[in-house]
Amino acid sequence: MKRVGVLIFPGTNSEEETLRACQAVGLDAALVPWTEEPRVVREFDAFVLPGGFAYEDRVRAGAIAAHDRLMTAVREGAEAGKPVLGICNGAQILLESGLAPQLDGATRAQAGFTRNAPLGKYRSSHVYVKLAVQPERCSITASLPQGVILPAWASHGEGRLAARPDVLERLERGGHIAFVYCDETGATTAESIPNGSALGAAAIVNERGNVLAIMPHAERDAWTYMHHDATRERARGKGAAMLAPSGGIALFSGLAAALSAA
């Protein structure tokens, strides 16, 4: 069975729920601390970088972790075509490391998730994101329906996509904006974007399509009790209904499908 490494840096804090979401879709997933031997890390078939505050966001969110030796194995894996999923702080790390969007094979950061607009405020709110590319553009979304809408929780102070105008144009034109923020109906409006992100972007995919950096936490809306609309209210008092999967689990099902197809 293919194995997924859920990476932990000092300050990561979403590893347990990310691990649970991976295991819930049948993945053989394990936590991998930053102290793990590189030869052990290299044996995993896919990597998930969870949310948190790796290295306390020192210098910039994700900047120190991007240079952690653990990332050497992730970089090698990404170059070999292994799926890599970064969520929230994990997404920030992927952009700081240059693994996404990696235009023209660049090895340096070409974009970043920086302070929310307006006023750089931390935001924790329930959001929806819509698949904005053809599913097969990214191996992790290849099994999802076209235009699928996923629920998730935005929980960040630095989630606004920022890059030079020419890079933003290439991201849009080249199909790198994998998910955009939207409302429950799939409409992207100013109100549905929680952080002022350029192009309404919630997720970036690399050129090759195997590295996905997504800001909102799908793993925090993976079961009904985590959900935040009438579905949860209808399930209240019904244990089995509360424990039923909700929309966010689809992201992890996508990862499982990508590994099965590999």
Next chain:
Amino acid sequence: MIRCLEVALAIPDNEARTALATLQRLGIALHGLERADLYRCEVDDGAGDGLVATFSGLETVYNPNKHVLRVRESARPGPGEVWIDEIDAEPSRPQAEFVRIAGRTLPGVRSLERFTAWRLTDSAGTPAAGDVVAAATETLLCNAAFQKATR
């Protein structure tokens, strides 16, 4: 009139130490790295003298138990220094931030820019050479996608 205020930690700076360790591990020939918050203010004539007192009262910016606050002689980076700010920072943000922090605007301040200043030194304790500063800036201290480095 331009006034530049520097707020630096008087206690060990864990962020600077982490950045230094990372840069050294990546092969950048550095011996020391210091960090400070800079506030470059355009002030009305005669308003500059009260600026230090005003900043001293902003307790989320300056804590006398752990910070040193001083007026810099120059409003430009010195040798071995690089200043980092965001390319698309909202122009009103610093002022709005102060409004929120202090519950009032900074008297006599027309505009304010905020930077993170990094001061790099070599093994002799002197300012690091330009190529070393450039390498550290490109490698870690500045994400050129959305930040600007001034040296």
